[in-house]
Amino acid sequence: xxxxxxxxxxxxxxxxxxxxxxxxxxxxxxxxxxxxxxxxxxxxxxxxxxxxxxxxxxxxxxxxxxxxxxxxxxxxxxxxxxxxxxxxxxxxxxxxxxxxxxxxxxxxxxxx
Amino acid sequence: xxxxxxxxxxxxxxxxxxxxxxxxxxxxxxxxxxxxxxxxxxxxxxxxxxxxxxxxxxxxxxxxxxxxxxxxxxxxxxxxxxxxxxxxxxxxxxxxxxxxxxxxxxxxxx
Numbered sequence: 364x365x366x367x368x369x370x371x372x373x374x375x376x377x378x379x380x381x382x383x384x385x386x387x388x389x390x391x392x393x394x395x396x397x398x399x400x401x402x403x404x405x406x407x408x409x410x411x412x413x414x415x416x417x418x419x420x421x422x423x424x425x426x427x428x429x430x431x432x433x434x435x436x437x438x439x440x441x442x443x444x445x446x447x448x449x450x451x452x453x454x455x456x457x458x459x460x461x462x463x464x465x466x467x468x469x470x471x472x473x474x475x
Numbered sequence: 476x477x478x479x480x481x482x483x484x485x486x487x488x489x490x491x492x493x494x495x496x497x498x499x500x501x502x503x504x505x506x507x508x509x510x511x512x513x514x515x516x517x518x519x520x521x522x523x524x525x526x527x528x529x530x531x532x533x534x535x536x537x538x539x540x541x542x543x544x545x546x547x548x549x550x551x552x553x554x555x556x557x558x559x560x561x562x563x564x565x566x567x568x569x570x571x572x573x574x575x576x577x578x579x580x581x582x583x584x585x
Binding site for chain 1: 508517573
């Protein structure tokens with residue numbers, strides 16, 4: 364079966380702009396989590412959605428938001444981009460919140 | 476809070492065994508994971524172990540869990556150049572809020 368699909372793979376934005384990233388989970392998976400990966404901070408949890416509801420949130424400012432649709436696809440939005448938002452954004456899907464997570468290839472965001 | 480620690484680098488010769496170690500703090504974690512990340516790629520789930528297990532073997536991979544010491548290790552037998560990557564140890568109770576270590580970069584010398 365198809366894996367987790369993230370689009371786009373690469374993105375370049377300027378400071379102050381906003382960006383929307385997309386994640387399509389494995390078919391049948393209802394939990395989608397987002398992570399930010401940077402060289403300095405490693406992998407940090409952003410938030411988790413399950414059945415269209417945000418269940419958990421990491422320690423990120425309100426500029427980072429997300430949502431999940433009825434087909435379990437999820438989007439993540441970052442507004443007023445800062446240079447420090449440059450990172451690899453990874454999405455993980457799980458059958459449920461307490462099962463193993465499968466990751467997508469990530470979206471590499473560069474803010475200039 | 477929860478924390479996962481692992482050494483940053485490991486260098487081995489092709490054909491040798493690699494052992495990557497990890498310590499974690501949250502004793503309530505249900506799963507302990509090993510992920511592999513190759514350059515420019517996302518995370519690939521290599522294997523995971525339930526917290527009530529001591530060992531899991533999957534082909535060339537052996538995971539050992541010492542719950543008392545909160546220590547997890549990944550042994551790769553007959554390491555190949557294709558095993559060169561960053562290996563992440565992680566703990567959690569499922570997909571959400573999985574806590575990752577900083578990753579161990581494995582170099583395999585031919």
